[in-house]
Amino acid sequence: MLQNIAIGQYVPGTSFLHRADPRSKMLFIILFAILVFLANNVITYAILIAFTVMTVMLSRLSLAYILKSLRPVWILVLFTVILHVLITKGGEVYFQWGWFSIEEKGVTQAIFISLRVSLLVLVSSLLTLTTSPIDLTEGLERLLGPFGRIGVPVHEIALMMSIALRFIPTLMEETDKIIKAQTARGANFTSGNLIRRAQNLIPIVIPLFISAFRRAEELALAMEARGYRGGVGRTRLRTLTMSWRDGSIALAACVLLLVIGWWRT
């Protein structure tokens, strides 16, 4: 039941996108987000859609699979579409029935907004789909590296992220086990009003917290025993290297920026 929350979960592979440096992928997404908000007419959106389709092809993942893995997001998009169609008024009236009307502005607004969200989600999900969580953490640590000089604990943040990644499956199993153990003792998690239900969670939440603290304490001891003393003087197994792929990503970014800048109105 807990496995179902894997939105954009990493799919191992060897495609162009899989092998590109996580740093260039992350930087590109930031730029892409800006471009999506700069786009404001049919031509610019068409360019972005074409580009997104091309990127999906570069990932060698099936579009159907990606769309399916993003199912919760589509519900959100659909909701926004309905909301805009109903609320935004102006322009030609397409349909009217009492106070209820669908008007031109609402429809165009809904199309643009949903396009924006869809493009953004699609492209950023490609990042997590083609980059292992470890490489993501690694890339983030390197990208944020310069902030270390102004006192941001970059190494610690990255280490926290990677330990969290390591322990998520363990803690999920543990949650499942505690729920079962309390159910076996007659606990009921599905009845009663909201307050009652919140109270019913106590027998799960407290053991989980205690266990997480115990694990943290033991892990800290084990890390110390293995000579951990913070980021100073530490080397890394994983080294990130830029390649021609990252050069082409940069080039694509520049071209896209120029094209969108030229065609937007």
Place this chain on the structure above:
Amino acid sequence: MTEERLLALQEVSFAYEGEGGQKETVLNRINLDIHKGAFVSVLGHNGSGKSTLAKLMNALLLPKEGTVLVTGIDTRDGELIWEVRRHVGMVFQNPDNQIVGATVEDDVAFGLENMGTDPAEMRTRIRESLQAVGMEAHLYDQPHRLSGGQKQRVAIAGIMAMRPSVLILDEATAMLDPMGRREVLNLARRLNREEGITVVNITHFPEEAVFSDRVIVMRAGQVEWDGTAAEVFADPDRLQALGLDVPFAVRVRHALAAEGVSLPFILHQEELVEHLCKLLLKR
């Protein structure tokens, strides 16, 4: 052959600050020498101080009184503490709570990264140490997909990669199933024999102690007994009084002796079979 002293505890005492500030003595004036290449088992029931002893050996705890020397380095020498921890590797009880890396490879690398090892050198060492523990096929696996025994072997690989002198197993088999326990113990014995690693195995399974060169029995913060496995297991009553088990063969011999049937001292089942056969076939 000259025996090199690898670990030395001299008059070591340790106390925890209990509830309400009073001191709870955990270890009381311990004197121990552990020589290079030895396989030492430390037996004791829960609360006998055996885990504290282990943590003193790699400077996770520092003695309140007395001195702990690791290859001649005083563990209280703050500048050399990392050297001490490189020399003395420790495997803990809970396999889940000592793996740091999100993959086997990353986890074995953790200690090396801390030491500032060059990445190319790291890869060689990771490969070698995973081969030594028989886990090379799992290089890219996620830890939570491994069995308990496999996780402990990964933990041992992470330590072996740091080229230590001593491997301390702090009840490292307590949470494993029999198969996992065998895996880990056989591995420790092989590393001791083939790589010359000194092993200190802290345990309450007497079957594990049978194979060691030396057995140390702890009781209420003191060394109750220190000798060969044969010496220590020769007195099952005394061990049982300490809440400890003895191996099956020793138990059977002892029960027979109580009824007036005496057998020579034995530790292993094969010896027991042999002696019983002689006795039963004797005319």
Place this chain on the structure above:
Amino acid sequence: MQITFEEVSHVYGVGTPFERLALQDVSINIPSGSFVGIIGQTGSGKSTLIQHVNGLLQPTKGTIRLGDVTVTPTRKLPHESRRNIGLVFQYPEHQLFEETVAKDVAFGPLNFDMPPEMAELRVREALEIVGLDYQEMKDRSPFLLSGGQMRRVAIAGVLAMQPKVLILDEPTAGLDPAGRKAILEAIYRIHREQSLTTLLVTHSMEEAARYADRLIVMAGGKVMLEGKPDEVFAQADTLRELALDVPETVSLISQLNRKLPEEQRLPSSVYREEELISHLLARISDRGER
């Protein structure tokens, strides 16, 4: 309470890429009042099996009868029935959550709408069964106890519901010899005194040999062997194929019998240590007299 499984199968994650067959056509019959040892490697289906007995999991196929209640893929175990079937998970101390020992042990009884005075009585009894003093323990925080004590409190939390069936998943894991013995002896005592039906999942053949009167050996989601301990231990080859041990007593006898002439062999049905020793003594004194 009699427990019967008829061709029970269980599949995890039906319809997902993670689909996994965990139980396959399991048919077993556990007579009321028996003490059953369930043995198998990690991942052999033991945990899945016991979770079916108290309705935490429902069969994908097949029928389970618990006394006069029937569980099928479409019919759940009623909430009230769960009280009759106590399940102690592995490392049960990890489920403690209340401020005091007494409150934690009372959690189960109160969930089943037992009046508070009655619950208190049950708590007192349960703590005493596991060898803890009620007056001394009741107001203490469970989190400040030793590991062995926490384990006992957790077991008391299940006993306080006064189940008719007691299921324990490796109740001695991680304890020292003294702690292991204390817990098993307490379980064995209450099993006899209250004529419970007890299911003990264990990795230790020694524990199984000492306490169980029936054994179930599982591998790959199937029941491989089932029967009285001597019947199961007689299948040493099958056990070895499944990478399981036989108790040391059994392996000693089989090694001796291989070397002894036919008329001198020890009975292979012996598996308890005391019994083995008295057999050995009898043989040895026989020899002496002749």
